[in-house]
Amino acid sequence: MIKLTNVYKVFFPNTSNEVLALNNINLDLNPGDFITIIGSNGAGKSTFLKVLAGIELPDAGKVELAGKDVTAYPEYLRAKDIGRIDQDPLASTASEMTIEENLAMAYKRGQVRGLRWAITSNKEKLFKEVLAEVGLGLENRLRVPVRTLSGGQRQALALVIATLAEPKLLLLDEHTAALDPKTAKQIMDLTGKIVSSKKLTTLMIPHNMEQAIKFGNRLMMMHRGQLILDLGHEEKSMLTVPQLVERFSTASGTAFDDDRVLLAT
Amino acid sequence: MENIITSGLQQGFIYGFMALGVLLTFRILGFPDLTVEGSFPLGAAITAKAIVVGADPLLAVLLGALAGGVAGAATGLMHTRMKVNNILAGILTTSAIYTVMLRTMGRPNIPLLTNENFFDRILRLFNITEGTLSLIQYKTVTITLLFVMVLTARLLLGWFLKTDLGLAVRATGDNEKMIRSLGVNTDNTKLLTLIISNFMVALSGALASQSQGFADVGMGIGVLVASIASVIVGEMLFGSRGLSMLLTGAILGSVIYRALLALGLRLNLPAEDFKAVTAILVLLALFLPNIKTRTQKPLSLPQVTENKEKEVGQE
Ligand SMILES: Nc1ncnc2c1ncn2[C@@H]1O[C@H](COP(=O)(O)OP(=O)(O)OP(=O)(O)O)[C@@H](O)[C@H]1O
Numbered sequence A: 001m002i003k004l005t006n007v008y009k010v011f012f013p014n015t016s017n018e019v020l021a022l023n024n025i026n027l028d029l030n031p032g033d034f035i036t037i038i039g040s041n042g043a044g045k046s047t048f049l050k051v052l053a054g055i056e057l058p059d060a061g062k063v064e065l066a067g068k069d070v071t072a073y074p075e076y077l078r079a080k081d082i083g084r085i086d087q088d089p090l091a092s093t094a095s096e097m098t099i100e101e102n103l104a105m106a107y108k109r110g111q112v113r114g115l116r117w118a119i120t121s122n123k124e125k126l127f128k129e130v131l132a133e134v135g136l137g138l139e140n141r142l143r144v145p146v147r148t149l150s151g152g153q154r155q156a157l158a159l160v161i162a163t164l165a166e167p168k169l170l171l172l173d174e175h176t177a178a179l180d181p182k183t184a185k186q187i188m189d190l191t192g193k194i195v196s197s198k199k200l201t202t203l204m205i206p207h208n209m210e211q212a213i214k215f216g217n218r219l220m221m222m223h224r225g226q227l228i229l230d231l232g233h234e235e236k237s238m239l240t241v242p243q244l245v246e247r248f249s250t251a252s253g254t255a256f257d258d259d260r261v262l263l264a265t
Numbered sequence B: 001m002e003n004i005i006t007s008g009l010q011q012g013f014i015y016g017f018m019a020l021g022v023l024l025t026f027r028i029l030g031f032p033d034l035t036v037e038g039s040f041p042l043g044a045a046i047t048a049k050a051i052v053v054g055a056d057p058l059l060a061v062l063l064g065a066l067a068g069g070v071a072g073a074a075t076g077l078m079h080t081r082m083k084v085n086n087i088l089a090g091i092l093t094t095s096a097i098y099t100v101m102l103r104t105m106g107r108p109n110i111p112l113l114t115n116e117n118f119f120d121r122i123l124r125l126f127n128i129t130e131g132t133l134s135l136i137q138y139k140t141v142t143i144t145l146l147f148v149m150v151l152t153a154r155l156l157l158g159w160f161l162k163t164d165l166g167l168a169v170r171a172t173g174d175n176e177k178m179i180r181s182l183g184v185n186t187d188n189t190k191l192l193t194l195i196i197s198n199f200m201v202a203l204s205g206a207l208a209s210q211s212q213g214f215a216d217v218g219m220g221i222g223v224l225v226a227s228i229a230s231v232i233v234g235e236m237l238f239g240s241r242g243l244s245m246l247l248t249g250a251i252l253g254s255v256i257y258r259a260l261l262a263l264g265l266r267l268n269l270p271a272e273d274f275k276a277v278t279a280i281l282v283l284l285a286l287f288l289p290n291i292k293t294r295t296q297k298p299l300s301l302p303q304v305t306e307n308k309e310k311e312v313g314q315e
């Protein structure tokens, strides 16, 4: 359903700062897969997700989505099928607009936007329902500007925005990194709940190793722009964090150098 | 006193269209669009020329406003398709507009005092001839007419900004990355907003030419700062939170600003100083909140989008 073939991405080509951020990525995603991707700083994880989202276009290779070759599609043309959340809580919501306006925009994901009232009583009812499932009381604050929400509430709203129109692919780039541990756990649990109830195909860059093991049915490691390890559900669910670090060192031939990911809770 | 009020209302409503247009680009889209300094006199020039060659004043005003829409499209296309910096795109369009105006009018100035104007034409729709009204009646009627027009524009804009498309426009100014990730081509929302804004600004210029009885290539100088001043006055008096407040505030701000100008004239203050005084007041209004609370955003006018775009590039 989602397929990458020989994908390369180079930044600053032909200069002394040349970075091969993606080095021959090949991947075939099965519908319903929930993949976690780990790797040290600068391994190319974010670039990988951005190439899928169309924020960065690959320099070589092919990206297919639902049987369509979307390699050259800019972000806005793929948006119909892809929901994405960034680690910055400010990035995935519109601050000056209200909760219901944010949701009304998500409701129209990838569709033609015309001159109908964006908010109708039917939509309001729907928004209340989906927000009630989140369990943060946001359903009673539909008309409040998003700027007044906490980081955690914003990321919860971002999750609803990303998944409201049931995308074919959900991309999560350390979306709990900016939150305190307790809120991060809340948002992760909510993520797991939404992904499994909607059976969303998901790629997640987790904020720590524990998340990488706990969530998803497949775990991948990236190193210097390459996918160096691909663990299936059984193998992954037996792992402990130290074992995972060990597997990384063996596969990459280097020590796992990302203290942040190792130590973060 | 009466003069100050009637002048404030009449001029304020006329320039209210422009304040709405400026609010739309500077405040809502976060696009500092300098095209307006050109589309304002362009609206007047096209309208005046159309009238002297015999066009119906209603059609003439419409043509003037449409010319502004074209100017907005030019700036929008330069910025979105040719990646010209937003301020420079507006300057380029404005500069070209001067040639268009001089070529169209054939000279820098067209007087219109002997021609039937827009307001008389509307009166004729209701079978009223100008001569049958006293000056006060005539003023009341034109002010009422302008009030209805600017109120209509205000309501239409308020409605538009609450449609699916309008939300996409507002989100383009609020969080461009976010709305793009929801499938909106933000180049198109920017282009559309610039067209609407400059249409309204040129309409403002067209009506100004009808009220003052001439069109002049120089009549756009300083109108942008005056509009920003109006928007700021509106924000200070009616608050900047909430779309309705912003829109209504822009028009009322425009009325108050024009009344203050009329007052200044009445007090025999030197008219040639008004532009500098306005510029200084705008500067203070933008600067003072900044020193009070350095962490807070100043009165968010003008919001420059350059930073946002850099962010996108740096990703
Ligand atoms: N827009 C860009 N321009 C230039 N270089 C970039 C750009 N984006 C990423 N890079 C470079 O590409 C490499 C991969 O970056 P990427 O952000 O994908 O890493 P990452 O695995 O997400 O790292 P982290 O764990 O720190 O988030 C890095 O060397 C980075 O400096």
Ligand SMILES: [Mg+2]
Residues within 6 Å of the ligand: A045, A046, A047, A173
């Ligand atoms: Mg990253």
